[in-house]
Amino acid sequence: MVKALTFDPKKCVACKTCEIVCSLVKTGRCNPSQSRMDVVTFDEEGFYSPTACFQCKEAWCVKVCPASAIHIDEEIGARVVDEAKCVGCRMCTIACPFGNIFVSPEGKAKKCDLCDGDPNCVKFCPTQAIKYESVDSSIGNKKYRTFKEVMLASQSDSESEL
């Protein structure tokens, strides 16, 4: 059983602690623009959610990397960038349909690597909107489905409240 990050928009209050923690752990600075975690805010709908790489089973970034610089860590279930190989060509950034990979100012692709199996965002999320939990083997597909269902459900929720 592989563990994965799951996000609960109903619990997220958009405090962005995860972005700050992520950037601090990964870059040594509190700089949300360099965070691999992204908090999405739709103020009109009152919809907030953390989001990060879904670690897709058939990962677009892995398929297209011209330097073969993204590999799959089977044990943790993470797609991990090998920075020694990455040349910063950005092919992954136009391939990922979720915008979950970016290139840092130093020219290296950055994405969530699940912190070697101990994600810091989870530890510091004050509302437990981010969890690291076991999911079934079709991890990428399942998470995407859940993600879409949550979003669509939340839209219909807010409509019914109106």
Place this chain on the structure above:
Amino acid sequence: MNQLSKQKKVNVIIGNSAAGVSAIKAIRKYDSQCSIILISKEDCIAYSPVLTTYYIAQQIDKSGMFIVNDSFFKDYNVTPYLGTKAVEVDPDAGLVKLENGKNIEFDNLLIATGSSPKRLGLEGEDLPGIYTLKSMSDAERILKHSAHAKDIVVIGGGLISLQATKALNRADRNLTMLISSNQLLSRNVDEKCSSLLEDTIKRAGVSILYKKNVKGFCRKGNRLMVGLDSDESLDADMIVIGKGVNPNIDLVQNSQIATNRGIVVDESMRTNLPNIYAAGDVAEGPNILSGKNAIVANWINACEQGITAGTNMAGGSLTYHNLGENVTNIFGLIIAVLGNSKSADETDNNSSNFDFNKGIYRKLHFNEKDELDGAILVGQALDAGIISSLIRKRVKVPTVLREQIVCNAKILSAWDYIRISSYEPQ
């Protein structure tokens, strides 16, 4: 042939780059038993032409260009014929004929022979010191020669020329770009995008000369001379020509395999013959926007087409339509071009925001049905992947959101993707 070996399908792949390697991986995902034979004119494991300019810039060493391990053929149980050119395909007999006289039998064939740099057909083009850039050996020659080159002329304003310029530019060198049209990246972007690019390149110290057609080359002492239509001439120590690529279709030109500019394939990457496939720069596959066949000579397309061909060769069922998407970083300016990016006319169905001073240009293009079908993202392209997949879905984007997107007020996230694509249920 005995019965046992007859049962094992023989998949032959010609070409050892993005499409070929992706196809091998895809075949092995579904079929561990079949035999795979790889034929490549180059005598090395697969490398990435995308990385050649990084090698020339000495950002990576030669080993950094390879995309597979030394053990790749063993790991994937592939029989390689390296340094051997395939010269003819005989579909009726199910044979590929090699340069060395050997015949290879196939059940399924994938032609992934790639492309070669276009030649100008001009006098003196073959003089030493004049290069095109595609292969690893091209890159090695350019790197070696450039060590003593002070004045370098780059001919062409396309992606390869821009990347070569970036790779070769140094404070102690004079680089000049010779462009035949009146803008950079003329086949992909509009004038606004080109103006931002021009500004960035000029600030990096590179000269750009527009509307200059080359007449020929000659040697002048130990220097080279580029003769122009206007009867001007330029001196150089080295010249790089980047005027696009031509698909390598020589192999099939006298066979029943249908060609146009490239080898014509359907969305399964099948040619007009059911057991023969083509993928990558050589293939002319269906475009998702126009529905017509088009050659998209870039890395992403080659990977996707290779995966599609490989899956289908192994008995699976996968389709792919190309979009035409690319991204580059020229002296720090990020440019992503997606789908229909060229349309420049202000009266066209566009939403755009252009800020020359900030180096930002974001344009979305919509078709006559108001569906998103193209984009240019310059300076701010964090959401290029999301916009690319929205283009693939040809979503309708509400006017308010269009403005937010192009004005950079909203960099799209995964949640926006779901939200926007749910406007039009798939």
